[in-house]
Amino acid sequence: MSGEILFSASSASRAEKCTGSGLFNAMRVSSPEGAFGSAGHESLYHRAIYGVDEAMRMLPDTCARFGLTEQQTGMLAARLRKFAWSPPPAAVGELSLAICGTLGDVRVVRSKGGKGHYEDLPDDALTAGQLDVMWAEPFPLTRNADGRIVCPVKSTLIVTDYKFGESDHYVDPVERNLQLAINTTAAALWTGAERAVAVVLWVRDEHGEWDAGPVMTSRDFSATLERVVALRDKRIAERDRIASGALPTTHEGAWCAYCPSESSCPSKLMAVRAALANNTGALIPAIAEVLTNDEARRLPIYASTLERWAKKLKDAAQAHVRRNGPITYEDGTQYGKVVVERERIDPVAAMTVLHEELGPHVGEAIDVSKAAIERAFDSLHADLGLTRQTSAAMRRTLAKLHERKAITKVSREEMRMHRPSDATPKEVAGATPAATSTEGAFESRQARGVQAQPKAVTRRNGLPEESPFFSDADDGPL
Ligand code: SF4
Numbered sequence: 001m002s003g004e005i006l007f008s009a010s011s012a013s014r015a016e017k018c019t020g021s022g023l024f025n026a027m028r029v030s031s032p033e034g035a036f037g038s039a040g041h042e043s044l045y046h047r048a049i050y051g052v053d054e055a056m057r058m059l060p061d062t063c064a065r066f067g068l069t070e071q072q073t074g075m076l077a078a079r080l081r082k083f084a085w086s087p088p089p090a091a092v093g094e095l096s097l098a099i100c101g102t103l104g105d106v107r108v109v110r111s112k113g114g115k116g117h118y119e120d121l122p123d124d125a126l127t128a129g130q131l132d133v134m135w136a137e138p139f140p141l142t143r144n145a146d147g148r149i150v151c152p153v154k155s156t157l158i159v160t161d162y163k164f165g166e167s168d169h170y171v172d173p174v175e176r177n178l179q180l181a182i183n184t185t186a187a188a189l190w191t192g193a194e195r196a197v198a199v200v201l202w203v204r205d206e207h208g209e210w211d212a213g214p215v216m217t218s219r220d221f222s223a224t225l226e227r228v229v230a231l232r233d234k235r236i237a238e239r240d241r242i243a244s245g246a247l248p249t250t251h252e253g254a255w256c257a258y259c260p261s262e263s264s265c266p267s268k269l270m271a272v273r274a275a276l277a278n279n280t281g282a283l284i285p286a287i288a289e290v291l292t293n294d295e296a297r298r299l300p301i302y303a304s305t306l307e308r309w310a311k312k313l314k315d316a317a318q319a320h321v322r323r324n325g326p327i328t329y330e331d332g333t334q335y336g337k338v339v340v341e342r343e344r345i346d347p348v349a350a351m352t353v354l355h356e357e358l359g360p361h362v363g364e365a366i367d368v369s370k371a372a373i374e375r376a377f378d379s380l381h382a383d384l385g386l387t388r389q390t391s392a393a394m395r396r397t398l399a400k401l402h403e404r405k406a407i408t409k410v411s412r413e414e415m416r417m418h419r420p421s422d423a424t425p426k427e428v429a430g431a432t433p434a435a436t437s438t439e440g441a442f443e444s445r446q447a448r449g450v451q452a453q454p455k456a457v458t459r460r461n462g463l464p465e466e467s468p469f470f471s472d473a474d475d476g477p478l
Contacts, residue, residue: 003100003121006235007063009129009182010116013172014255016231018247019238026260034258036081037164039066039077039116040203041132044162045094048087050135053388056080078374081391085207087133088141092149097186098128108190127226131183134159134191141191151193156215159184160199170254174200174213178227184216185224194218252301254417257308271302272309304417373397 007015010472014021036178042062046055052386087093098111100122112119121128135141136155144150151157161172161180174180180198188196196216202209242248250267262268291299317335321327326336347366354362377393390467401407 003098003123003125004099005118005121005125005127006232007127008116008118008241009127009179009186012127012129012182012228012231013178014259015235016178016227017253018249018251018259019234020242020250020261021255021259022261023235023239024248024261025264027263028260033165035066035068036072036076037162039063039068040080040164041094041162042066043076043080044087044132044203048091048093052086078371079203082205082394082460083203083208084391085201088135088140090142091133091135092141093133094130095187096128096130097183097190098122098125099186099189099225099228100126103225106189106225108186110190126232127182129179129183129186131159131187132162134187134189136193141220149191151188151191153194155193157184157188157191157196158199159187159196163200164200170257171200174198174211174326177213178224180213181216181220181224182228183266188216188221196221203263209363247459256305260386263309263312264478268305271298274298274302300417353430370394370398 011022039059039062042065043055043059046058046062056077059077060073063076068076075460087418094114096111096114096118097108098118098121099106099108101107101124107128109122111121111125111128113128118125118128134157136151136157139152139155139156141149141151141157161177161183165171172178173217177200180200184196187193198213198216200211202211209214211379238249247266248261250265252267252271255267256268258261259265309373317327321336326334328334351362358365374390374394377390377397381387381389381393398407
């Protein structure tokens with residue numbers, strides 16, 4: 001067993017858009033954002049096994065294993081504290097599966113590894129992927145006599161991918177997301193599910209934001225397998241072309257951000273040169289006062305490439321400093337940690353003086369943030385000997401503040417790459433979370449029947465009052 005795959009589920013979308021990506025000078029990509037997401041994934045895996053409390057208790061160790069800083073650990077803890085959803089009972093997490101064989105004779109096997117790197121794959125492996133969590137509704141996953149995990153006949157398999165990023169710029173909407181299509185197809189074939197739904201779950205406040213795709217059936221599984229085989233053939237031809245000395249076929253886009261070939265990609269190197277040099281080759285910005293439309297189109301892409309590369313250089317230097325200590329230059333300057341002191345005004349002590357000085361305008365000098373309220377609740381609850389009450393207290397307080405119109409929305413214009421809201425379908429049919437647990441062990445929940453035709457839900461628009469995917473009409477036992 002030493003099969004080589006030319007793309008994993010997580011790189012499939014990029015490989016489909018840019019055939020040469022990852023087939024030349026590939027380097028393992030790691031970034032602080034990636035480590036943050038990996039620690040978050042592992043913590044949610046712990047949540048599925050041990051429950052919320054234990055997973056939160058284990059979080060500092062989990063974060064330390066992924067090299068998160070104290071600040072990142074705090075941010076992740078705050079994010080996970082606010083995220084109330086837990087996988088339902090009998091959910092299966094962090095499962096790696098490989099799709100093997102040929103069209104018409106496909107099989108799915110469990111594989112070792114994850115996060116794009118898989119070991120000991122069968123010789124005829126086409127691709128492999130690791131899904132974050134899956135479960136079945138209304139009847140949970142079960143084991144057959146051979147100990148194999150199976151999806152009951154009347155159930156629908158829900159395959160979910162957690163996302164921890166702030167921006168959806170790098171994530172394909174679920175209905176076009178090849179990673180999800182591959183993982184969902186592999187999981188359906190492996191469990192024998194006749195119907196499955198792929199979900200991107202953004203780990204945010206309360207239940208997170210759910211981007212659920214339409215119900216997939218055997219026709220969709222076959223279409224995904226055809227896409228996988230076509231992509232593999234295309235990648236084999238591209239690999240052979242590059243080996244014969246041809247330049248890789250590249251196509252730039254948002255997917256470049258996590259490309260393992262980016263640092264030697266001909267398109268990127270050309271973009272960096274073009275951004276820094278004028279037509280005489282001098283290293284000065286090629287920014288004329290008046291741009292042609294074509295120049296204007298390219299400059300934001302050049303700028304975002306340079307920003308990303310600058311960040312990579314900074315990340316690499318900081319990682320070096322963390323491992324080896326500060327870097328010292330001939331002139332005595334150093335690159336390393338430095339403590340910067342900033343003055344902080346104690347709001348309680350300041351209030352009297354501000355009242356004296358500002359009178360009726362005192363309110364304008366006070367800047368209240370959700371993070372500060374949360375910190376205050378932490379202190380209050382510590383004084384009262386209460387634990388795990390902050391989320392509920394925050395919900396209650398924010399509701400009151402909304403009621404009293406103390407919270408208003410402030411819009412601010414930013415100039416950055418983004419996905420316009422009308423660039424993706426507004427409505428998709430799909431699933432929403434069913435079970436939630438905010439405190440301790442998972443709550444059991446009422447099983448509900450599956451509707452033949454799920455209602456549409458607004459994509460990434462919070463939770464609808466009622467799950468579009470289930471109705472109470474067809475109750476079944478958990
Ligand atoms: S960096 Fe280059 S090789 Fe990688 S995805 Fe972008 S265009 Fe393709």
